Amino acid sequence: xxxxxxxxxxxxxxxxxxxxxxxxxxxxxxxxxxxxxxxxxxxxxxxxxxxxxxxxxxxxxxxxxxxxxxxxxxxxxxxxxxxxxxxxxxxx
Numbered sequence: 001x002x003x004x005x006x007x008x009x010x011x012x013x014x015x016x017x018x019x020x021x022x023x024x025x026x027x028x029x030x031x032x033x034x035x036x037x038x039x040x041x042x043x044x045x046x047x048x049x050x051x052x053x054x055x056x057x058x059x060x061x062x063x064x065x066x067x068x069x070x071x072x073x074x075x076x077x078x079x080x081x082x083x084x085x086x087x088x089x090x091x092x
Contacts, residue, residue, distance in 0.1 A: 010018070034042075
C-alpha cells in the first residue's frame with residue numbers, strides 16, 4: 001500500500017520535541033552571546049593584566065641579571081683574594 005502525504009507529516013509529539021529542542025538551542029546560544037560593552041570592559045581588563053604581567057616579567061628579569069652579576073662579582077673577588085694570598089705566600 002503506497003504511503004500518503006498524511007503519513008509523512010510529523011505528529012504532534014514530534015513537533016513538540018522539535019520546538020523544545022529549538023528553544024533549548026536558542027537559550028544556550030543566547031547565553032553565549034556577550035554584549036559589546038561587556039566585551040570591551042573584559043578586553044580592557046585583559047590588557048591591564050597583560051601589562052602587569054609584562055612589567056612583573058621585566059622586573060624579574062632585571063632582578064635575575066642583578067643577582068647573576070652579584071654572583072660573578074663574588075666569585076671574582078673570592079678568586080682575587082685567593083690569588084693574592086697565593087702571591088703573598090710565594091713572595092715571602
